[in-house]
Amino acid sequence: AATEFDTHTLTAANGTVTIVHPGTTTITATFDGSATYMGGTASYELTVQKATPVLTFSEATATATYGAAYTGPTLTVTPEGLLSDVTYYSNDNIGNVAIIDDNKVVIKGKGTAKIYARLYLSSNNEYYEGVETYYTLTVSPATATLAFANSSLEGKVGKAVNSPAVTTTPASLTVKYSSSDETKAVVNETTGVVTPLREGTVNITAKVDDGHY
Numbered sequence: 001a002a003t004e005f006d007t008h009t010l011t012a013a014n015g016t017v018t019i020v021h022p023g024t025t026t027i028t029a030t031f032d033g034s035a036t037y038m039g040g041t042a043s044y045e046l047t048v049q050k051a052t053p054v055l056t057f058s059e060a061t062a063t064a065t066y067g068a069a070y071t072g073p074t075l076t077v078t079p080e081g082l083l084s085d086v087t088y089y090s091n092d093n094i095g096n097v098a099i100i101d102d103n104k105v106v107i108k109g110k111g112t113a114k115i116y117a118r119l120y121l122s123s124n125n126e127y128y129e130g131v132e133t134y135y136t137l138t139v140s141p142a143t144a145t146l147a148f149a150n151s152s153l154e155g156k157v158g159k160a161v162n163s164p165a166v167t168t169t170p171a172s173l174t175v176k177y178s179s180s181d182e183t184k185a186v187v188n189e190t191t192g193v194v195t196p197l198r199e200g201t202v203n204i205t206a207k208v209d210d211g212h213y
Helices: 080-085
Strands: 002-004 010-013 016-019 023-031 040-048 054-057 061-065 075-078 087-090 098-101 104-107 111-119 131-140 145-148 166-169 175-179 185-187 193-196 204-208
Touching (some): 075 080, 175 185
Parallel strands (some): 061 131
Antiparallel strands (some): 010 016, 054 075, 098 104, 111 131, 175 204
């Protein structure tokens, strides 16, 4: 007896067929005949599809804080030999939350983004289909600190006066000012200049006006 097939697609030994490459082949078994039986053949067509790799992140979601070091979920690829072919991208096309630089996640601001791992092989790999997976990254704003140089200030009705200097950490953050009682004093929200309107005590508050904090 003999078996015929396309050796580019599979191999066979001792009746065992081993698939070696995607494709289509016709497998034919031939019996040469014997003293008792006439010879004959039988065949079937075998189609071998490309394999689909498996990409899995260790976590489906991840959290980060703006300005802090970030290490994302671990990616597992089966088969392992394809790990070096993986590329990453973010669905944050504007780049407000997270971007990919040199296959690494770079945090740009607070918000939510999907981080994708992609194995795009369908057009240039003989054995595997392309596949991708993702996890959802949520970035929280960082915590800033700020303080006035002085805790109190005196002024005269109708005469504008500058608020005490404000120090922020990190430095040079944009600050927005507000008054607790605008019937007593108003404050320019950008410059911090206070204009007293009548006698009394009022609280002037400085708040960080930055989307990252």
